[in-house]
Amino acid sequence: MKKSFxxxxxxxxxxxxxxxxxxxxxxxVKQRQAVMTLQGKYFGPLGAMAQGKAPYNAQIVQRxxxxxxxxxxxxxxxxxxxxxxxxxxxxxxxFNDDAKFKEAxxxxxxxxxxxxxxxxxxxxxAVKAQIGAVGKACGGYHENFRxxx
Amino acid sequence: MKKSFxxxxxxxxxxxxxxxxxxxxxxxVKQRQAVMTLQGKYFGPLGAMAQGKAPYNAQIVQRxxxxxxxxxxxxxxxxxxxxxxxxxxxxxxxFNDDAKFKEAxxxxxxxxxxxxxxxxxxxxxAVKAQIGAVGKACGGYHENFRxxx
Numbered sequence: 001m002k003k004s005f006x007x008x009x010x011x012x013x014x015x016x017x018x019x020x021x022x023x024x025x026x027x028x029v030k031q032r033q034a035v036m037t038l039q040g041k042y043f044g045p046l047g048a049m050a051q052g053k054a055p056y057n058a059q060i061v062q063r064x065x066x067x068x069x070x071x072x073x074x075x076x077x078x079x080x081x082x083x084x085x086x087x088x089x090x091x092x093x094x095f096n097d098d099a100k101f102k103e104a105x106x107x108x109x110x111x112x113x114x115x116x117x118x119x120x121x122x123x124x125x126a127v128k129a130q131i132g133a134v135g136k137a138c139g140g141y142h143e144n145f146r147x148x149x
Numbered sequence: 150m151k152k153s154f155x156x157x158x159x160x161x162x163x164x165x166x167x168x169x170x171x172x173x174x175x176x177x178v179k180q181r182q183a184v185m186t187l188q189g190k191y192f193g194p195l196g197a198m199a200q201g202k203a204p205y206n207a208q209i210v211q212r213x214x215x216x217x218x219x220x221x222x223x224x225x226x227x228x229x230x231x232x233x234x235x236x237x238x239x240x241x242x243x244f245n246d247d248a249k250f251k252e253a254x255x256x257x258x259x260x261x262x263x264x265x266x267x268x269x270x271x272x273x274x275a276v277k278a279q280i281g282a283v284g285k286a287c288g289g290y291h292e293n294f295r296x297x298x
Contacts, residue, residue, distance in 0.1 A: 031190045034183035038223065041180045070219040074187065 025083040032078025033088070035071055042067045043134065050131035056124055061131075065112075065119040068134070072112040076105055089147045101145060108137040174232040181227030182237070184220055191216045192283065199280035205273055210280075214261075214268040217283070221261040225254050238296045250294060257286040 042064040048054035049061065079094050079101070094101055115130045191213040197203035198210065228243050228250070243250055264279045 031186055034186040037180055037183040038187070041223075067219055067223065070216055074190075074216065 023080075025080070025086050028078045028080050028083050029086045029088050032075040035075040035078070039068060039071050039138070042071070043138070046131045047135055050128040050135070056128075058119075058122070058124070058127075061127055062119045065116045068112050069116040072109045089149070091145050091147060094145050097144075104137075104141045104144060108134070108141055111137040172229075174229070174235050177227045177229050177232050178235045178237050181224040184224040184227070188217060188220050188287070191220070192287070195280045196284055199277040199284070205277075207268075207271070207273070207276075210276055211268045214265045217261050218265040221258045238298070240294050240296060243294050253286075253290045253293060257283070257290055260286040 045054060046061060046064055046068075049056050079090065081095060083090075084095050111130070111134045115127070115134050118126050118130045121127075194203060195210060195213055195217075198205050228239065230244060232239075233244055260279070260283045264276070264283050267275050267279045270276075
C-alpha cells in the first residue's frame with residue numbers, strides 16, 4: 001500500500017481540477033500554509049515526547065497521529081502551478097522537480113500513515129522510532145522544498 | 150455517543166493543559182484560524198454539491214467528510230482564555246458563555262461525525278441532507294461566536 005494514499009490524492013486532484021482552477025492562488029497558498037501550521041501543532045508535542053522532553057502520553061499520541069495522518073494528505077493540491085508567483089517559502093523545486101516533490105510528499109504520507117498504525121499498538125519504543133521517521137520525512141521535505149527560515 | 154468526541158477533546162485539553170500554557174496566544178489564534186481555513190476548503194465543495202451547484206462526487210464527499218470530521222475536533226483548545234486580547238473575529242461570548250460555546254462546538258462535531266458515517270453509505274439524498282445539517286451547525290456557531298464579516 002506504499003503509494004495508495006498519494007494515488008488517491010492524485011486522483012482527487014485530477015477529479016477536482018475544474019474546481020481547483022477557480023480557487024485563487026493566494027487562497028491555495030493560505031490553505032496549504034494552514035496545513036503546515038496544524039502539522040506543527042500536532043507534531044510538536046510528539047517530537048518532544050520522542051526526545052524525552054515531555055512525558056509520553058499514548059492517548060495524545062494516538063489522537064495527534066490520527067490528525068497528522070489526515071493533514072499529510074491535505075496540502076498537495078495547494079501547490080498548483082498558478083501559485084508560482086505568490087509570496088511563500090516554497091522553493092522553485094516544488095514546481096520544477098515534480099517527480100522529486102511527489103516522492104517527498106508520498107514519503108511523508110506513508111510515514112505518517114505508519115505512525116497512525118503503530119500508535120494503535122502499545123509499543124512505546126516503536127512509536128517513538130516512528131515519530132522520528134516522520135520527523136525525518138518532514139525535514140527531508142523542508143530541506144529540498146522550503147526556504148531556510 | 151452524542152458527546153463522545155467532545156468529551157475526549159476536553160480530556161485531551163486538560164491533559165495537555167501544561168503544554169498549552171506554553172503556547173503563545175497569537176500562535177493559538179493562528180492555529181484555530183488555520184482549522185477554519187481548511188474547514189472552508191473541504192466544506193465549500195460539499196455545500197456546492199448539496200445545492201446542485203456542482204456535480205455530486207461520492208468519492209470527494211467521503212474524503213472531505215473524513216477530513217472535516219478530524220478538523221471539527223481541532224480548534225477548541227485554541228480558544229484559550231489567554232487569547233482574549235488577541236485580534237480575531239471571535240466574539241466575547243466565546244469566553245463569556247462557556248456552556249453555550251461548548252454546546253455549539255459539540256453540535257458541530259456531532260453533525261460532522263454523522264456526515265462522515267452517512268457518506269460511507271450510498272444514499273446521496275441522505276448525504277446532501279447531512280451536508281445541510283453541518284452547514285447549519287457552522288452557521289449557528291458563526292451567528293453567536295464570530296463577528297459579522
